[in-house]
Amino acid sequence: MTGCLRLALGDQLSASLAGLRGLDPACDRVLMAEVMAEATYVPHHPQKIAFLFSAMRHFAADLAARGIAVDYVRLDDPDNTGTLGGELARAVDRWQPERVIVTFPGEWRVWKQMRQWQRELPVPVEVREDDRFFCPIARFRAWAEGRRQLRMEFFYREMRRTHAILMDPDGKPLGGQWNFDAQNRKPLPKGLRIPEPFREPPDTITRDVLALVADRFGGHFGTLESFAYAVTAEGARQALNHFILHALPWFGDYQDAMATGQETLFHSVLSPYINAGLLDPRAVVAAAADAFHRGHAPLNAAEGFIRQILGWREYVRGIYWLKMPAYADTNALGAQRALPDFYWTGRTSMNCMAQVIGQTRRHAYAHHIQRLMVTGNFALLLGVEPAQIEQWYLAVYADAYDWVELPNVHGMVMHADGGLLGSKPYAASGRYIQRMSDYCSHCHFDVTTAEGERACPFNFLYWNFLMENAALLRANPRMGLAYKGLDAMAPARRDAIRQQAERFRSGIAGGY
Ligand SMILES: Cc1cc2nc3c(=O)[nH]c(=O)nc-3n(C[C@H](O)[C@H](O)[C@H](O)COP(=O)(O)OP(=O)(O)OC[C@H]3O[C@@H](n4cnc5c(N)ncnc54)[C@H](O)[C@@H]3O)c2cc1C
Incomplete structure (x- = not known):
């Protein structure tokens, strides 16, 4: 072979991918491989594996239909080596290309492998920048350089200006404000019509993949029955249109709300598509901005x-x-502390946790506030070792890749980076969950109390968290109100709460 071998990974399913650019169908080839190592480096939810394998097979079929030669290695191919490196080495051996072309990966783990390929393969390996983002990595570095604090809000403003999104002609944000979060924290009113989530029925390729995944990964956390993800760029575009039409106008108002049996509410469920490359984030942002400019969605929702x-x-x-x-x-x-078993079994009397873990098992999806303020908040308050809860998030969500999961869990949820990403931990008592959902009204525990047998564990764990981490957190001005509440508590009550938290934590392995 005189041409180039171009590797497309499972989260690089974009026709515009840098590594596919300039491809000459007369002499180049694309390599795609379903490998055991990628499917099992954490025990991924079966729907996540099925989504990616099916989307890969559809992507390969599209390339082939355009006259491009694709080496597609299936998981059950008898010669499959089980690793990306093994498949790349085999393909290089088979085709003797002039060069291998890859696109910068989404995970440190894979980046390490790519550098190894550069050292060990007998042909040059060219790594191209992944330009499917608004902000190149070098640009972010330049923005971060010399700043004392790396706050998202300031980065975001710069992105709005640079890309001229929701800006007026004299460089001010539309509506005179950069963000409208104060309007975006409404609990769900009774009787509000909630749109049906977008669903795509599985086609023949997906049904084959579902059978394979059931057979090989059926033991992982999660069910396959309700699989309804789109698996092509066209399906993902339809999902985007569905969201813009039916949900975006209410996205802002009810962004933080949670409700039993309403798993997606006004959220888009687009992250699996954007992260795998089926949807371009620029097209998603443009569609939302356009919905505002046409008068279809209010500014607080679009922004x-x-x-x-x-x-x-x-x-x-x-x-x-x-x-x-x-x-x-x-x-x-x-x-x-160890991650409690009920994260994997869903068996707990805390209704909010059971609801969120249950829907995660059924759909490989939970929206942001469920991840942050229910399963995340609980792990933070309990004091779970960051790596253990990170592994859980990486495994159970269809959109999870290290580059996006890790900062969200390690930084935003667990405050393990000491406040680099978030200026304070999102620790909250059960009251927050009560205000933003209906979970507490069907719960075994009593959200109004922090002491006694029926006390909501979020309550006593919250106060205990403040006491335990006072040396690190008390001086944080954004924690002032929380510590004021703690200081107002009688010492005997504080002791009782501390003891209750301790009893709870030592018994938690047995379930709650
Ligand atoms: C503990 C925790 C773990 C998370 N893990 C992941 C993950 O593995 N993969 C992932 O894509 N997102 C992750 N997020 C961010 C966010 O929760 C999901 O992107 C979102 O819930 C996906 O659902 P959606 O498409 O309906 O989002 P919507 O609410 O409709 O939001 C629109 C889009 O914005 C993007 N987005 C929103 N919030 C974030 C965020 N904090 N970080 C990055 N992108 C964001 C996503 O692309 C999402 O599709 C995590 C958040 C938390 C708190």
Whole structure:
């Protein structure tokens, strides 16, 4: 072979991928491989594996239909070596290309492998920048350089200006404010119509993949029955249109709300598609901005949604590549406890936890506030070792890749980076969950109390968390109100709460 071998990974399913650019169908080839190592480096939810394998098979079929030669290695191919490196070496051996072309990966783990390929393969390996983001890694580095604090809000403003999104002609944000979060924390009113989530029925390729995944990964956390993810760029575009039409106008108002049986509410469920490359984040942001300009969605909704993608998504990626690999090893609060088993079984009497873990098992999805303020908040208050809860998040969500999962869990949820990403921990008592959901009204525990047999564990763990971490957190001005509440408590009550938290923590392995 005289041409180039181009590797496309499972989260690089974009026709515009840098590593596929300039491809000459007369002499180049694309390599794609389903490998055991990628499917099992954490026990991924079966729906996540099925989504990626099916999307890969569809992507390969599209390339082939365009006359491009694709080497597609299936998981059950008898010669499959089980690793990306093994498949690349085999393909190089088979085709003797002039060069291998890859696109910069989304995970440190894979980046290490790519550098090894550069050292060990008998042909040059060219790594191209992944430009499917608004902010190149070098640009983020330049932004971060010399700043005392790396706050998302300031990064986001710069992104809005640079990309001229929701800006007026004289460089001011539309509506005179950068964000409308104060309007975006409404609990769900009774009787509000909630849109049906977008669903795509599995086609023949997906049904084959579902059978394979059931057979090989059926023991992982999660069910396959309700699989309804789109698996092509066209399906992902339909999911985007569905969201813009039916949910975006209410996204802002009810962004933080949670409700039993309403798993997606007004959220987009687009992250699996954006992260795998089926949807371009620029197209998603443009569609939301356009919905505002046409008068279809109010500004607080369009801005709130755009901030998640143009702001948070780009910012966490920047932090990841700026701080890795040392970032993953920090543990500022010294949290060491084991992750309770019920994260994997869903068997707990805490209704909020059972609801969120249950829907995660059924759909490989939970929205942001469920991840942050229920399963995340509980792990923070309990003092779970960061690496253990990070592994859980990486395994159970269809959209989870290290670059986006790690900063969210390690930084935003666990405060393990000491406040690099978030200026304070999102620790909250059960009251927050009560205000934003209906979970507490069907719970075995009593959210109004912090002491006694029926006390909501979020309550006593919250006060205990403040006491335990006072040396680190009390001086933080954003924690002032919380510590004022603690200081107002009678010492005997504080002791009782501390003891209750301790009893709870030592008995938690048995379930709660
Ligand atoms: C503990 C925890 C773990 C998380 N792990 C992941 C993960 O592995 N993969 C992932 O894509 N997101 C992760 N997030 C961010 C966020 O929760 C999901 O992106 C979102 O819930 C996906 O659902 P959606 O598409 O309906 O989002 P929407 O609420 O509709 O938001 C729109 C889009 O904004 C982006 N977005 C929103 N918030 C964030 C954020 N904090 N960081 C990065 N992008 C964001 C996503 O692309 C999302 O599709 C995590 C958040 C927390 C608190």
